[in-house]
Amino acid sequence: MMDINQLIKDKKLVIFELDDVLFPAKDYLLQVYYLFAQFIEYSEQKTSQQILDFMRAEYEYVGAENLFEKTASKFELAQTYKHNFDLLHENARLPLKLLLYKNMLDFLQELVVNRISINIVTSGNPLQQLNKIKQTEWNGLEKYLTVFFADELNQPKSEIFNNILNSNNLSAKEALVVGANNFDEAQSKSINLPYIVSLEIYK
Template sequence: MEGRQYAKDKQIVIFELDDVLFPAKDYLLQVYYLFAQFIEYTEQKNAQSILDFMRLEYESNGSDQLFEKTAKKFELADTYQHNFDLLHLNARLPLKLLLFKNMLDFLQELVIERKKIYIVTTGNPEQQLNKIKQTEWNGLEKYLTVFFADELNLPKSEIFQNILSDNNLSAKDALVVGANKFDEQQSKLINLPYIVSLEIYK
């Protein structure tokens, strides 16, 4: 369904970041690329081989213990864990993160229709902010209000409720766009309408 149909009777739309506005892997794979380049520079080990291993491992098993698996495979010192973790927080990406086309279209529609746009994101606040700073927003950034759930130390449902209260709105006036069961559950706790980002197309 077209995005405007979902939001036609809403005044606020709330988004998560990862796998909603852009693919989470687009950030992580660039972090892995930078780490592989760093190891090649410091240890003279082939960066492409390291990156290929990390990409395959990530795509097969996710990011859990990826450093440990890579360190074992390429005989890296445990001290490199610090560099790996630091890159996740403050990496300067070679390429900007690009919004999903359907999300870019939807956000642009919301701005034209003067709807308020919020991002409520979980995860390390420093890392999430780094992603936001390196996303190609196409001029939309000035219309975004962002809340970092981990920084506020609040459940998403409470942040959603605070947003409604601050705008003197009820749940029926807002829409949450997410990509996982957690976002859906948090929305349902306060009866907020919820849709999966993939349902929106233009």
């Protein structure tokens, strides 16, 4: 683990991914599954709790891939419900706000105090990622965020990182990428950007 003050020494800009960096990705998806199960109960008179329990178990043990297809097969749902399932991922009104990891909230607040630029470069469906951002409890930090959607820009993350540096007239050593996976690390290191795993940051 690394102390925040040491981490941001000589930094002027920090770039974050969203999922499993600023908050747990599952906090969004499990609420989407809950809403879908409620919708199916209303539409098909099937027990929402059984559907939700199945979806949660599949997600936690296998992942989100083909989850609708597995659920539709298990509970004999029409394939037309796939549209509703996908739409919920993009525009679900969550019962609960998404909460930042405590260490990341502390880190973001420290960046604001030190006037260090905060950027989010996130992969995935831009509408879904924007919906997550809108429903996150930012504790007043939202006005300090600059957000880039990698899939919308249709560029490798390394290129987006480089463009951010150039637009801010910064060198790689003056910035930092905070991620949670090997892909983000590889994209950062390909242009010599310092990289750290989010869970290693503490105050």
